[in-house]
Amino acid sequence: MDTRLKSFSRSNWTKLASFLLIVAMVAGMSGIFVYWYFSGINPEVLLTGDYKESEAYGSDLRSIAYGVARILEGEQETVPGGISFYGKNEENTLSWPSNLTEKHFIEGEGEYFYLEEGRFKNSETGETIFPYGSEASYEKAYFSFDDGYMQLKQKEWTSDREVMIPLMVWLVIILLGLVALLVYQFIVTGKKAGDEEVHTAPFDRIYLELLIAGLALMGLLWFSGLSSLLYSGDIGFNGNGGMSSRQTLGIYMVAALTAFVTAGVGVTLLSVARRIKAKKIIESSFIFGGLRRGVQKGRSFMDGSRFDRASLTGVLHQRQIYFVAGSLLLVLLTFLMLIVATPLAIIPPIMEGFLIYWYFKYNRETFDEIEKGFNESLEEQMKSERMKINLVTNVSHDLKTPLTSIISYVDLLSREEDMSPLARDYVRILSEKSERLKNIVSDLFDLARSTSGDIDTDFEDLDLKKLVEQTLVDMEDSIEASGFQIRTDLPERSVNIHSDGKKLYRVIQNLIDNALKYSLKGTRVYVELVEEKGKAILGIKNTAGYEMNFSKDEILQRFFRGDQSRSGDGSGLGLSIAESFTRVSGGEFDLQVDGDQFKVIVKFPVDR
């Protein structure tokens, strides 16, 4: 029941119908008022049915008394219609009609008015109705209304009353209905059948000040419309006792104008009502809400909440801009104040003080946050680095242990005597491959450790030239076995660098191995060392035995092999290890591919 009532009372159609009804009612009321205005009827007819009881009669009486007084004093000659009067002083008597005597009034049955102590008084009540004036020259004066005149007045009064009473009854009915509908409208506005929330319309976001201005504008429109439509010259019924067509048009025009204005005002007031209900009336005001938002915005510039989505350094940067711009503005303001109103010039510096305080305060907070984030990421990085190293160590152990068994048992197997030649061949292959696997695992972990930085380094002052010579002699066997010749171009004097000799030995060994492995038959490998601009530059150059259709980056990738076939006995990590070891030993590693020429360049700063 309740829900059904709500769904009816809160439906948009009901609201619209009631709103239109309100507009119609107000328009109707305006029409009634205009009708009354044009009729020129004294509203007093509503209060009393007896003309003599009315205030209008009192007012008529006073103006008649004034007229009589003026006639008696000789200041006015025309006699107002519907009265008789008599006046006497020492010199003459004056009366209307001219043959009237004092007796007409005193002995007559009707009410009359007489002069006593300078005042006109009512013969029946003795009340003063008009002060004649102390300068009165007449000793005696009387006047009264003609019976016919009074009857006419009463008749007019009654007929006016007959017009006005139904109008007023309608007015009251409309008014009561209007109040009821208005209460209904203000209760249901913003509510929907489904819930008890207050729903605001898009219109409700318009600033309150604009609404007020709109109301004022509509009020102005209404008043100006009224003042041009309600021409006072039109007052009065026409000869038939009704309204002229001009007056009727006026009534409709006013009603239409009122309907229009009422609709506008109604919509506006309902919006205000919704705002109040939704407790948004302050926010919707430009001055209060806007001011509050402005303050919040200004604050957000400083404390950084405005830049929540920006990076912390972005916040710093932006705040800096606002600080500088704000300060500049205040400086300008100071000058302006100095010119315009000198004592007020103290205000901008004080504001600047606050600005500086805020600037430092919130900057400090941002810095703290940056530091926190920095430390966190550093810790995170260290943690992941530690985990990587642990992983390498653990995997290393887990790979090496089974490999140890494999190698050991293959060795034991190879000692078995009663094996077929085929089985012996298989064991040989197993032995070779397990040896290669051992090398790969070893290289892999050297590489992993050197790239993760978890590798022992032993820096000494050493001679790179000597190191190259030692390495070449150390590798004599494999160089001879490869059949390639090494051409060296080394400087006369020593090339002193600060590095890790053991790592560098591995670097050069790997590079020479690489050159021997992939060179074209019959070509030579060139090893040259020069000192240039404070750098020791070691170049190892060879002619590739295959087409080098790969990029510099590709070749340094782990396990990349130039010839693409994965046979051979290398781990494929030689160059990567050489690169990584060069870096941990404090050098630079670069390689160049020019046609079939492959060149690796290792640079170290020369010790002086």
Add this chain to the structure above:
Amino acid sequence: MEKPRILVVDDDREIAAAIEKLLLLEDFLVIRAYDGMEALDLLMGEEIHLIIMDVMMPRLDGLSATMKIREERNIPIIVLSAKSQDSDKILGLSMGADDYVTKPFNPQELVARVRSQLRRYMQLGDLGNARQESGLRVGSLYLDEESRELLVDGENIRLTPTEYGIIQLLMRNPGVVFSAEQIYEKVWKEEAYSVENTVMVHIRRIREKIEINPKEPKYLKVVWGIGYKIEKLQQK
């Protein structure tokens, strides 16, 4: 002579078994243990001439066990480990190990190292400490300057006069690094000029004669980019 008794300690039973078989083929007696505690217990009751000790083991790890054994005994200990960094090796040796072999190891090399350690221990033994030596000793190397003989684990090594000169110079100054020029001037007694290759070639030859694994020399070391030295080993 009694067969040498070797204690193999490794928590990986297959590796322990493989080492046992390997050593049995070489005519050694082998006892197995699977952790450091067990090794210490066995050592109390059995006569052991050499220990092969894994590092990462449950209950008591190899390095701690080595330290405990060293407090009382002087038997040779070869440490086996998957850790191959120099710092790991140095740590192992400073804990009292006589040799450090990284996994995966070459079986023949392990056997050679076992033989080397045993020869030294059996020859000199605990008693050997009493014998006076007139020559130079570095680990298993012994240079008798009177007879101009180099003994490695008691075995006579044939050297050329130049090689002898080099090894004598280095063994007289263990741990000291000599450059090729210094070695040349002292051994050849000539002014050195572009002698790196010459000296390095001799060094290689000596290494091949005295080292079990010339690629990973224990005694004669190349200090890359600087020179050469004989490692100064702890005297036991």
